[in-house]
Amino acid sequence: xxxxxxxxxxxxxxxxxxxxxxxxxxxxxxxxxxxxxxxxxxxxxxxxxxxxxxxxxxxxxxxxxxxxxxxxxxxxxxxxxxxxxxxxxxxxxxxxxxxxxxxxxxxxxxxxxxxxxxxxxxxxxxxxxxxxxxxxxxxxxxxxxxxxxxxxxxxxxxxxxxxxxxxxxxxxxxxxxxxxxxxxxxxxxxxxxxxxxxxxxxxxxxxxxxxxxxxxxxxxxxxxxxxxxxxxxxxxxxxxxxxxxxxxxxxxxxxxxxxxxxxxxxxxxxxxxxxxxxxxxxxxxxxxxxxxxxxxxxxxxxxxxxxxxxxxxxxxxxxxxxxxxxxxxxxxxxxxxxxxxxxxxxxxxxxxxxxxxxxxxxxxxxx
Numbered sequence: 126x127x128x129x130x131x132x133x134x135x136x137x138x139x140x141x142x143x144x145x146x147x148x149x150x151x152x153x154x155x156x157x158x159x160x161x162x163x164x165x166x167x168x169x170x171x172x173x174x175x176x177x178x179x180x181x182x183x184x185x186x187x188x189x190x191x192x193x194x195x196x197x198x199x200x201x202x203x204x205x206x207x208x209x210x211x212x213x214x215x216x217x218x219x220x221x222x223x224x225x226x227x228x229x230x231x232x233x234x235x236x237x238x239x240x241x242x243x244x245x246x247x248x249x250x251x252x253x254x255x256x257x258x259x260x261x262x263x264x265x266x267x268x269x270x271x272x273x274x275x276x277x278x279x280x281x282x283x284x285x286x287x288x289x290x291x292x293x294x295x296x297x298x299x300x301x302x303x304x305x306x307x308x309x310x311x312x313x314x315x316x317x318x319x320x321x322x323x324x325x326x327x328x329x330x331x332x333x334x335x336x337x338x339x340x341x342x343x344x345x346x347x348x349x350x351x352x353x354x355x356x357x358x359x360x361x362x363x364x365x366x367x368x369x370x371x372x373x374x375x376x377x378x379x380x381x382x383x384x385x386x387x388x389x390x391x392x393x394x395x396x397x398x399x400x401x402x403x404x405x406x407x408x409x410x411x412x413x414x415x416x417x418x419x420x421x422x423x424x425x426x427x428x429x430x431x432x433x434x435x436x437x438x439x440x441x442x443x444x445x446x447x448x449x450x451x452x453x454x455x456x457x458x459x460x461x462x463x464x465x466x467x468x469x470x471x472x473x474x475x476x477x478x479x480x481x482x483x484x485x486x487x488x489x490x491x492x
Contacts, residue, residue, distance in 0.1 A: 165269035166276060168210060173267050173278050175207040176238075180219065180260050180284040181245060198288055201234045201247035202262060212238040214268040216275075221250070221286070224257040225432040255384050256432030258286045287425055290381070290388040293485040297390060299399040303363050303455040303492050362417050363455040364394060364401035364492055367440040370462035374438075379464065382478040387460060389485055391418055399492070402454075403427055404445055408435035412448045438462065456492040468492065 135158070142151055182200045202217050216235040222228070230253065234246035264279040368387065372380060387403075394401050395418065404415045416427045442457055459467040464476040466488075474488050 162269065162271065162274050165271065166274060169212075169267055169269050169276050172206065172208040172210040172212055173276050176212075176215075176265065176267070176278055177205045177207070178202050178217070178262075178265060178280075178282070180262055180282060181247065182260070182284070182286045198250045198253050199247045200232060200250060200260065200286065201245060202265075203243065203245045204238050204265070205243045206238045206240060209240045211240045212267055213270050214272060215244075215246075216266040216268065217246070217262055217264070220261045220263075221253075222259045222261070223254055223432075224259055224285075226254065226256075228254065252381075253288055255288055255290050255381075255428065257429050258288060260284045260286050287428060289424070289428060290384040291481075292392050293385070293389050293482050295389055295393050295485045295488060297393045297488065297490045297492070299364075299394065299397045299492050303399065362400045362402040362419075364399055364457065365415075365442075365445065365454045366390065366401060366403050366458040366460060367442065367445070368403060368405040368436065369438055369440045369459055370405075370436060371438045372436050374462055378478045379462075382464060382476060382481055383460070383462070385481055386464075386466070386476055386485065388424075390458070390460075391424060394418070394492075395421065395424075404440050405431075406437045406439035408437055413440055413444055415449070458492075466490075 142148070179202065180200070181203050182198075200219060200221070202219070204215055206212060214235060215238050216233070219232050219234070221230040221232070230250055232248050232250060234248050236244055236246040238244045261281065261283045263281050264277050266275045266277050268275040366387070370383060375383060391401070391403065400417060400419045402415045402417055404413055407414045416423065416430065418424055418427065438461075441459070445452070456469055461467075464478075465472055466474045466476065468490055473490055474484060476484050
């Protein structure tokens with residue numbers, strides 16, 4: 126608005142001088158100054174119709190900076206300009222709303238978009254809550270070359286963004302006993318053979334010492350060579366992590382630490398190909414809830430569910446045995462709201478919120 130007023134006063138002053146001195150040159154300049162913004166707006170209208178844009182966000186994994194103090198998350202827009210006109214300034218406002226808590230954040234981004242090109246404008250959100258966010262952009266402002274008039278491109282776009290906690294380096298190891306622990310399940314190990322006749326791992330040629338009942342007689346007769354079928358090993362979640370916490374009782378800082386440690390442990394188990402259960406007590410639910418984590422998509426589902434539903438204290442091995450009778454596992458972790466980590470009943474660490482990175486790196490834990 127200030128630039129428009131100054132520009133208008135400049136035209137008025139120029140017009141006054143043109144009349145005062147009866148100068149046709151000044152009148153021509155005055156007329157050009159009046160018409161120039163409208164010409165710019167006409168050109169801008171053409172370019173605006175050939176703009177496309179979308180909301181951008183950081184990758185789903187490792188969205189937080191790996192520091193013990195300040196975390197930020199990147200979000201913004203990508204603008205594609207299909208016209209031959211360079212846009213000196215494009216401005217947008219993005220509204221983010223946390224699906225579970227309803228808290229909102231407003232961010233603004235701006236920048237220059239080249240002709241027949243693309244530009245990305247990103248900004249940081251400092252310390253956002255973990256969970257699912259709904260990002261919404263109502264439109265773009267396209268400013269003309271004098272940067273005080275603009276045209277708006279109204280096109281509502283939305284995107285769901287999942288913000289995960291930070292992941293730190295850790296020395297947690299999954300032992301052979303846990304890896305090869307036999308447990309019945311609907312999933313099978315992709316490399317290790319077992320004794321489940323319902324699933325075949327691979328077919329190979331007969332070797333000395335193979336059991337006769339493992340020979341695939343039909344394929345052997347067809348190939349005129351002895352073919353042996355290696356059976357698969359059932360693979361269930363051999364590690365169970367109990368989340369014994371009431372989120373309402375945690376401060377913001379402790380809550381952040383709690384989820385960062387849990388996410389670090391879960392990510393490390395995935396890296397070591399160790400499927401595991403995350404178990405918690407959901408509000409107003411008599412039975413313990415659990416989520417099997419076998420791949421990254423399972424963690425996405427877990428955080429989505431946690432962000433929509435509450436969590437209370439009460440998750441423990443004793444109640445788990447009652448709610449899921451017959452379930453076996455090799456090792457279990459209990460991660461409570463006092464930030465104490467227990468492995469198979471033995472306390473391994475008490476995490477301090479200002480020392481998460483160093484403590485996770487020093488933690489020597491063998492499952």
